[in-house]
Amino acid sequence: xAQVTQNPRYLITxxxxxxxxxxxxxxxxxYMSWYRQDPGLGLRQIYYSMNVEVTDKGDxxxxxxxxxxxxxNFPLILESPSPNQTSLYFCASSLSxxxxxxxxxxxxxxxxx
Amino acid sequence: xQSVTQLGSHVSVSEGALVLLRCNYSSSVPxxxxxxxxxxxxxxxxxxxxxxxxxxxxGINGFEAEFKKSETSFHLTKPSxxxxxxxxxxxxxxxxxxxxxxxxxxxxKLQVIP
Numbered sequence: 001x002a003q004v005t006q007n008p009r010y011l012i013t014x015x016x017x018x019x020x021x022x023x024x025x026x027x028x029x030x031y032m033s034w035y036r037q038d039p040g041l042g043l044r045q046i047y048y049s050m051n052v053e054v055t056d057k058g059d060x061x062x063x064x065x066x067x068x069x070x071x072x073n074f075p076l077i078l079e080s081p082s083p084n085q086t087s088l089y090f091c092a093s094s095l096s097x098x099x100x101x102x103x104x105x106x107x108x109x110x111x112x113x
Numbered sequence: 114x115q116s117v118t119q120l121g122s123h124v125s126v127s128e129g130a131l132v133l134l135r136c137n138y139s140s141s142v143p144x145x146x147x148x149x150x151x152x153x154x155x156x157x158x159x160x161x162x163x164x165x166x167x168x169x170x171x172g173i174n175g176f177e178a179e180f181k182k183s184e185t186s187f188h189l190t191k192p193s194x195x196x197x198x199x200x201x202x203x204x205x206x207x208x209x210x211x212x213x214x215x216x217x218x219x220x221x222k223l224q225v226i227p
Contacts, residue, residue, distance in 0.1 A: 004156075033215065040122070042203060042219035043157075050213060058214060090156055097213045099145045099164035104156035 002027050006091050006105035013081055014113055021076045021108050023091030031094045032074040033058070033102065034066065036087040043090065049074055050097060081112040115140040117206050119218035127226050132176075132191040134221045136204030139185060146187040147205040148178055151220075157203060163187060174198070199225045 004025045013019055025032065033048040035058075045058030049068040063085055065077040074093075078085060088109050092102040120135040138144055145164050149157040161172025168180040174197075178189045187204060204218040 031213075035217070040219060042119075043205075043217040045215055045217075048213055048215075056213065059216070092157075098207060099162070101147070101159045101162065102149075102157075102215070104149075104158070106156050 002103070004091055004093055004103050004105035006089075006108050008108060009106060010109050012111045012113065015082055016080050018077070018079050019081060019110075020078075021089060021091075021110070023074045023076065023105060024072050025074075025091075025093040025103070026072065027093060027095075027103065028071065029093035029103075030071070030096050031100070031102075032068065033092045034064070034074070034076050035090045035092065036060065036085075037090060037107075038087050046076070046089075048097075078110075081110075083112050086110060086112050115144070115206050115214070115216050117204050117216050117218035119204055119221050121221055122219060123222045123224065125224040125226055126194045128196055129193050132189070132194045132198065132223065134189040134202050134204075134223065136178075136187045136189065136218060137185055138187060138204070138206045140206055144206045146178075146180060147207075148172065148176070148187075148189050149203045149205060149217075151201045151203065153200075160189070160202070194223075194225045196225050196227065199223055 034046040035043040044060045047066040049055045091105040094100040094102045118137045147162045148160040151157045163180040171177045207215045
């Protein structure tokens, strides 16, 4: 089954404790992206990746890091989480950038206290 | 920079009534436009998209949208609402910086009243 998986689905952590949210897709997609969803703000793009070892900032990259060492995986790293990073996070992938449908993971709800 | 405006963060319609969700965009290049739907506690899934060609686009579940370049709009419609249409709907655009970036609107929550 074609899918995007994220782990963990729920995470409660404390300020400053490094964490990683994993994302994996099994569709051999080139393009992958991370979004955060906040009430009243919709989805905002954090980082995206056009292919292995090619990543770039989206609209809200501050406080986040990503890497793309393998085509299927695109982890999101919060090196020193803060309460304003409490949010619902989605990973997505598509065949390429532009006119292609994005496939979304189920989301990770992160709470930073 | 590209942007997306969705008018109305909450829309209520009666079952069987017309659904109209508004989306206006700005883009410095010809855009690719998308509508996604999010059911409670789920990720987003594609309803329909406009890339090139026919400006009236049909999607899943009876939804359609029309790309109007002169009005920079891509409104989503469905002739007759069903209870199962209750969800949050997001308009999205890519078309800036070589199409790598994707910009979403704030979303519109659709309530269907029986």
